[in-house]
Amino acid sequence: MSTTIRIQREDFDPQAEADALTQERNDVGALATFTGFCRHEAGALSALELEHYPGMAEKELQRIAGEARARWPVQGITVLHRFGKIAPGERIVFVAVSGAHRSEAFAACEFIMDFLKTSAPFWKREHKVDGSSGDWVEAKDADDKALERWK
Amino acid sequence: MKAVYFAWVRERVGKPDEEISSPASVVTVGDLLDWLKGQGEEYAYAFENAKVIRVALDQMHVKHDTPIAGAREVAFFPPMTGG
Numbered sequence: 001m002s003t004t005i006r007i008q009r010e011d012f013d014p015q016a017e018a019d020a021l022t023q024e025r026n027d028v029g030a031l032a033t034f035t036g037f038c039r040h041e042a043g044a045l046s047a048l049e050l051e052h053y054p055g056m057a058e059k060e061l062q063r064i065a066g067e068a069r070a071r072w073p074v075q076g077i078t079v080l081h082r083f084g085k086i087a088p089g090e091r092i093v094f095v096a097v098s099g100a101h102r103s104e105a106f107a108a109c110e111f112i113m114d115f116l117k118t119s120a121p122f123w124k125r126e127h128k129v130d131g132s133s134g135d136w137v138e139a140k141d142a143d144d145k146a147l148e149r150w151k
Numbered sequence: 152m153k154a155v156y157f158a159w160v161r162e163r164v165g166k167p168d169e170e171i172s173s174p175a176s177v178v179t180v181g182d183l184l185d186w187l188k189g190q191g192e193e194y195a196y197a198f199e200n201a202k203v204i205r206v207a208l209d210q211m212h213v214k215h216d217t218p219i220a221g222a223r224e225v226a227f228f229p230p231m232t233g234g
Binding site for chain 2: 036050051052053055056059060081092093113116117118119120121122123124125136137138139
């Protein structure tokens with residue numbers, strides 16, 4: 001089954017994306033999905049602005065999906081990531097993995113998110129409610145540590 | 152070679168991309184960072200802490216000891232914060 005990678009400014013419909021991996025099939029036993037949202041950070045944040053490296057971002061997500069396929073016998077993989085200004089409560093990222101069984105679907109979904117966070121070329125900048133902007137979100141050690149379990 | 156910059160590296164350098172032509176003594180990505188640092192105060196500022204700068208050659212992540220020979224595009228950016 002296919003891998004779908006999309007990087008887009010506009011929102012997406014998680015249910016429609018999930019359905020696309022399962023409809024008209026009778027071999028899917030499990031579908032794991034993850035949706036990441038923009039938080040308001042205790043009311044201080046008015047938006048996140050996401051910058052990406054066009055071309056490389058798609059390639060890197062394809063590479064990560066390919067690594068997941070090499071590890072687990074999954075069926076479909078969908079990875080969507082938005083760019084531009086995103087307000088608190090809005091969706092940023094979506095990963096869905098279908099498989100015959102839950103273990104590979106869960107594992108591949110988490111694996112893809114962990115590697116997306118640390119190696120897909122996206123950067124977040126904060127816009128504050130008070131009108132100030134310019135702070136780039138710093139990378140977290142916890143995200144690097146999350147990769148260790150996949151070694 | 153085309154150089155592209157992202158996030159705060161782009162802001163500090165003051166442009167999103169440019170053509171660069173480094174001398175023959177620049178062999179690795181690390182050498183290129185050192186050379187860029189000397190190209191003006193905006194570059195010195197962008198690359199002051201070169202260790203944290205991530206680099207891609209032709210849109211593939213590379214380490215600082217990777218040779219740059221043959222690359223058409225080099226990208227410099229901070230650690231990634233997507234997702």
